[in-house]
Amino acid sequence: MNYLYYPGCSLTASAREYDLATRAVMAAAGARLTEIDGWTCCGASAAAPISHLLSLSLSARNLALAEQTADDGQVLVPCSACYLNLKKAHNALRNDAAGRATINEALSAVNLTATGSVRVRHLLDVLAKDLGAQHLAPLMKRTLSGLTVAPYYGCQCLRPYPEFDDPERPVSMEPLIEATGAAVHAWEMGSRCCGASLVSTHPEAGLNRVCAILKAATGADLIVTVCPMCQMNLDAWQAKASRMAGENLAITVLYLPQLLGLAIGLSAQELGLDLNLAIERSFRERMKP
Amino acid sequence: MNLQIATASSASENGNNALDKIGSMVRACIQCGTCTGSCPNALEMDMTPRKMWRLVNLGRLAEIMASRTFILCSDCYTCTLRCPRGLPLTDAMEALKGIAFARRERRHRSSRLFYEKFMQTVRRHGRIREMAFMTRYFTAMKSPTVPLRFAPLGIKLMGKGKVEIGLGKTVATPLDALFEKVADLERTTCAPLENEGHG
Ligand code: SF4
Ligand code: SF4
Numbered sequence: 001m002n003y004l005y006y007p008g009c010s011l012t013a014s015a016r017e018y019d020l021a022t023r024a025v026m027a028a029a030g031a032r033l034t035e036i037d038g039w040t041c042c043g044a045s046a047a048a049p050i051s052h053l054l055s056l057s058l059s060a061r062n063l064a065l066a067e068q069t070a071d072d073g074q075v076l077v078p079c080s081a082c083y084l085n086l087k088k089a090h091n092a093l094r095n096d097a098a099g100r101a102t103i104n105e106a107l108s109a110v111n112l113t114a115t116g117s118v119r120v121r122h123l124l125d126v127l128a129k130d131l132g133a134q135h136l137a138p139l140m141k142r143t144l145s146g147l148t149v150a151p152y153y154g155c156q157c158l159r160p161y162p163e164f165d166d167p168e169r170p171v172s173m174e175p176l177i178e179a180t181g182a183a184v185h186a187w188e189m190g191s192r193c194c195g196a197s198l199v200s201t202h203p204e205a206g207l208n209r210v211c212a213i214l215k216a217a218t219g220a221d222l223i224v225t226v227c228p229m230c231q232m233n234l235d236a237w238q239a240k241a242s243r244m245a246g247e248n249l250a251i252t253v254l255y256l257p258q259l260l261g262l263a264i265g266l267s268a269q270e271l272g273l274d275l276n277l278a279i280e281r282s283f284r285e286r287m288k289p
Numbered sequence: 290m291n292l293q294i295a296t297a298s299s300a301s302e303n304g305n306n307a308l309d310k311i312g313s314m315v316r317a318c319i320q321c322g323t324c325t326g327s328c329p330n331a332l333e334m335d336m337t338p339r340k341m342w343r344l345v346n347l348g349r350l351a352e353i354m355a356s357r358t359f360i361l362c363s364d365c366y367t368c369t370l371r372c373p374r375g376l377p378l379t380d381a382m383e384a385l386k387g388i389a390f391a392r393r394e395r396r397h398r399s400s401r402l403f404y405e406k407f408m409q410t411v412r413r414h415g416r417i418r419e420m421a422f423m424t425r426y427f428t429a430m431k432s433p434t435v436p437l438r439f440a441p442l443g444i445k446l447m448g449k450g451k452v453e454i455g456l457g458k459t460v461a462t463p464l465d466a467l468f469e470k471v472a473d474l475e476r477t478t479c480a481p482l483e484n485e486g487h488g
Contacts, residue, residue, distance in 0.1 A: 013417075013446075040411070040415035040416055040462050040464060041411045041415065041417050043411065044407065046408050046411075047411075048383050048387075049384070049386035049390060050405070051471060051475060052384075053471050053474060054468065054471045057470075057471055058411070058464070058467070061464075102474060105470070105474060106467060106474055107467070109470035110464075110466055110467050155367075156366070159365070159366035159367065159369070159370050160369050160370060167370055192329060193329040193330075193363050193367070195329075195330075195363055196364060196365075197363070198330070198361065198363050201360075201400045201403050202333070202361060202400075204333065205330055205333040205361055209363075236442050236445065236446075237442075275449050277445060
């Protein structure tokens, strides 16, 4: 299996462990990633309010580069915000002739053209559907039995494009978690918004979202995420959220490929575990080789 | 470096024209309130999303701009998914943010700066350097207390070596040409790209 890899900005800085774990697990599963040469920011959620066309063009630029490498390739995207932006650009290129013309006029300024011939895939989609628990389970050398894992999907890998899971009651992580031997925490918050950038722009509102999710995770040993924004909201702001809630909400938060990597037997170092901001001592003890 | 150029045609002189555009997105609203009931941020909003769509359809720009409802939208797409009329509500919220930023509404200054500084970093470097962006945001905010809110996080990330990694090996890709071309196109073509609903 070959994928064109779009890491996105966060995975080069605050979410480096997501990048490390994604590459390590995909390699262990026998998939080949080719990083898109010269990729740039997708515009995150900041470009669209400023200019819809700018947002589409920034993402289309990356699709154009991907098409140059393999015009029927699969673009693998671990960040949900990047995924949604690339999807939107892909959709405009494929389904809106006027949109495709305008986007390509914009791209002519950087000598690129995009047709939308590649496919845009979220990492969770690829882990759940292309690899799947059947393919991953035989690679797992270590059982994580005894652990209960709360699957946190967030929003933008599910909505508005229901590509690989139910957009409100997602289940695609469950077979993957069960393959590791761990149990799935039953909760309703897996697809409830983490507040995204509200933590920066309107901290009270943002922290309320984080509190609600952390509280609902009570009883689980850890939360797993599939997006750097969700991860940062749930791990970096735990102390503040705890103060706000008046109770200790500390809990381990890992990226999904980190959990899978642990079961596969990859080392803490290969999975970037030393970079995580929220790993409880009890979890560290449990993971000692 | 100026981002206003990119917004020139979208809303600046005539917010009401831009509001008409949003009106055409939510014209079919039947005021059922499903959007309000679905919104994770409804509690902090000073006006329900349902009411906001009504004001959009009535063209009451001043009241809308005075509200913080649209600025609190965190792009979760739940309302877009559930609206029985299939209206592109998240895109409409996004467009309202665009009007507020283009009009340089005082009330929404800190959010506008957050978005603008982000895009300036993208324009200059091609990629987001998180710490460079946050520094620029705080400088623009000119609020001595705001950076304090983030100091503990900054220290945590720096301690982990999680900032500005890989700048040595990746060459910055300035995107001025693309930004300027987009601004040109927006000045000359009045036909905006279609916003999509779900389904
Ligand atoms: S859910 Fe749709 S139809 Fe119902 S009030 Fe909201 S916008 Fe109007
Ligand atoms: S997309 Fe925005 S307005 Fe709609 S439910 Fe989510 S946060 Fe609320």
